[in-house]
Amino acid sequence: MNFETAVLHKKNKNERIIKSKVTPIYQTSAFAFNDLDELEGFYQGNGHYLYSRVGNPNTDELGELIAGLEGAPAGACASSGLSAILAGVLAVVKSGDHIVAADDLYGGSFHLIKEELTQLGIEVTVVSFSDLSKVEEAIRGNTKLIYSESITNPLLRVESLEEVARLARKHNLVSLIDNTFATPYHCQPYLKGIDLVVHSATKYIGGHSDITAGVLVGDEELTGKARGKIVNLGANLSPFEAWLTCRGAKTLALRMRQQASNAKKVAEALKENSNIKTVYYPFQHGEEGFGAIVTVDLADHINVNEFFKGLGWIKIVPTLAGVETSVSHPLTTSHRALPEKTCKELGITKHVVRISIGIEHAEDIIAQLNQAIQKSLT
Numbered sequence: 001m002n003f004e005t006a007v008l009h010k011k012n013k014n015e016r017i018i019k020s021k022v023t024p025i026y027q028t029s030a031f032a033f034n035d036l037d038e039l040e041g042f043y044q045g046n047g048h049y050l051y052s053r054v055g056n057p058n059t060d061e062l063g064e065l066i067a068g069l070e071g072a073p074a075g076a077c078a079s080s081g082l083s084a085i086l087a088g089v090l091a092v093v094k095s096g097d098h099i100v101a102a103d104d105l106y107g108g109s110f111h112l113i114k115e116e117l118t119q120l121g122i123e124v125t126v127v128s129f130s131d132l133s134k135v136e137e138a139i140r141g142n143t144k145l146i147y148s149e150s151i152t153n154p155l156l157r158v159e160s161l162e163e164v165a166r167l168a169r170k171h172n173l174v175s176l177i178d179n180t181f182a183t184p185y186h187c188q189p190y191l192k193g194i195d196l197v198v199h200s201a202t203k204y205i206g207g208h209s210d211i212t213a214g215v216l217v218g219d220e221e222l223t224g225k226a227r228g229k230i231v232n233l234g235a236n237l238s239p240f241e242a243w244l245t246c247r248g249a250k251t252l253a254l255r256m257r258q259q260a261s262n263a264k265k266v267a268e269a270l271k272e273n274s275n276i277k278t279v280y281y282p283f284q285h286g287e288e289g290f291g292a293i294v295t296v297d298l299a300d301h302i303n304v305n306e307f308f309k310g311l312g313w314i315k316i317v318p319t320l321a322g323v324e325t326s327v328s329h330p331l332t333t334s335h336r337a338l339p340e341k342t343c344k345e346l347g348i349t350k351h352v353v354r355i356s357i358g359i360e361h362a363e364d365i366i367a368q369l370n371q372a373i374q375k376s377l378t
């Protein structure tokens, strides 16, 4: 062999015998075959891999992990939470069909359905899911999908999943739930009868604010259809990001336990602060709390920008779910896409601050927030 050839084709004798403890990163765009029979075998479902957009061991590992945690038979990964939502929706609806969606969806999801799906000829009605009779009234002959979130953003309304599932069954519709805020640690919508569950794994599943990823779980048929959309749209997750997400997910239970227990303590402490009008936290759900987001509506006499400036080590970031406590301003970031009127109706005003509680000591988080409030009194 000449150098030019050897540098490419030198055999690595360890290639097939190293038994690593964790799955290596299959950072490869495609997979090789020994012969045409093996290649044909792929199409017959022999478990081989072909091309990473179509499937990769790292993305499969993540999909199977989350499906297992949610009690669902199948899972698929996408390049982001939004592309998982898109794939889930397109697995069910086509041009001419109708979706009923919650009016308090994550801003990006709202943008997706209102801007993009309507351009594809998919009709969308947005209603409050606080009263499911309103949802039922919005159902029409061409409705195929109802779509909400298990815990909403930023005001943390907890969806009645069994009732959403029952309503979907009654009208022969598919139900889709975004379970990002609750995570499979707190809630398994599939086991409550929800057909498709989507996650922005960018948030708690990854947990370290270093990836963008989406996961979708459900039965074999719907998940298979959604996987087909991911393949055709080129919305696949990269092997490295899938690997990082699997690595992060190993500590999901530990992180959620600590973050939710901190969140409950922070919410209880902030309730005592007279400079806060309302503290949003779903206290009623579970001993260890329910999720790790606490949203506060600061009193009118608080200068919101001074509050943000006074937070010190608590970073201002338009995301959530990392191990470090952070804050965001929904009105000007996550909910920017929503009409002003909708924000007002939902109660998302300038004084609403979303706090993503981390794994620090609860006392330090409480002290830091309280001193920022003290500095922002006007």
Ligand SMILES: *Cc1c(COP(=O)(O)O)cnc(C)c1O
Pocket (backbone or CB within 6 Å): 080, 081, 082, 083, 106, 108, 109, 149, 153, 178, 180, 181, 199, 200, 201, 202, 203, 212, 213, 214
């Ligand atoms: C962040 C988020 C999304 C979008 O996920 P990306 O990974 O940013 O695409 C969807 N739903 C919820 C509830 C989110 O918080």
